Amino acid sequence: MIKKILIVDDLHPVFKENAIAMGYQVDDRPDITRAETIAIIGDYEGIAMRTKFLIDRELIDAAVKLKFVARAGAGLDNIDEAYASQKQIQLLNAPEGNRDAVGEHALGMLLSLMNNFSKGDQEIRNGVWDREGNRGYELKGKTVGIIGYGHMGGAFAKRLSGFDVNVIAYDKYKTGFSDEYANEVSMEEIVRQSDVLSLHIPLTTETRQMVNEEYFFHFRKPIFFINTARGEIASVKAILNAIREGKILGAGLDVLQTEKFPALAEQEWYDELIKSDKVLLSPHVGGWTFDSYRKISEVLAEKLKNLH
Secondary structure, eight states, X not given: OOOEEEEOSOOOHHHHHHHHHTTOEEEXXXXXXXXXXXXXXXXXXXXXXXXXXXXXXXXXHHOTTXXXXXXXXXXXXXXXXXXXXXXXXXXXXXHHHHHHHHXXXXXXXXXXXXXXXXXXXXXXXXXXXXXXXXXXXOOTTOEEEEEOOSHHHHHHHHHGGGSOOEEEEEOTTOOSOOOSSOEEOOHHHHHHXXXXXXXXXXXXXXXXXXXXXXXXXXXXXOEEEEEOSOGGGBOHHHHHHHHHTTSEEEEEESOOSSOSTTTGGGSTTHHHHHHOTTEEEOOSOTTOOHHHHHHHHHHHHHHHHTTO
């Protein structure tokens, strides 16, 4: 009997092509709703998606034949991992497909913040020529602290290798990972040495709101702060407070606690966030390039092949 996969999001066609070549029947329905999915998911062995909706107990219970979820992206935080494991459903993701995009995006945000690219650009467009107010910092000689040394943290460290910086990394779940790009250190060393802090960890119950006012309190030096991981890891209010106190020199945020409009504009911290010239924002596109769009689907297809 032919196995069926339901694609519920916009995935690069290479995933579908490869799945069909493996003998799957693939129903590509990027516009399908959650309710429609729940109504038909019982017929499918696999579901492929990005971030459209949660794969929670309700959906998993409806998916009586489900053998795998293919997540076209790095994180699995929109899937009830524990319940999927209980139901012996395999989870496939593709951090290898967008790690280069994230590494470059984090570096781009850091260089922009350190050199006031966005602020200087806006001022010139508004008739202001302020050289002194836009003097920047050089990366050379600085210490960059990375939290989480998996695919994303490693990709960022690799991109820093030409800047003559001291790259240190902390990972709660790994040891012995020092390499040519970063040295493994304790969290104490991160807070003591870092001139730059960049987050590359998944969102879990443990990491949610991990970066709060108390967290920033421990840093010895003013830092540049980069978050291309998940918005819920870091409190926006704590970031803004740390900027006001001079603890953060600049924050590059590709992700926020609340994303998309109108919900974002309704947050109490939104006005202060968008008025701060020490904050650089992007709409959760760190891992979402034209290149990674294809690479993610290629990685997922390869992992699907290895399920056989």
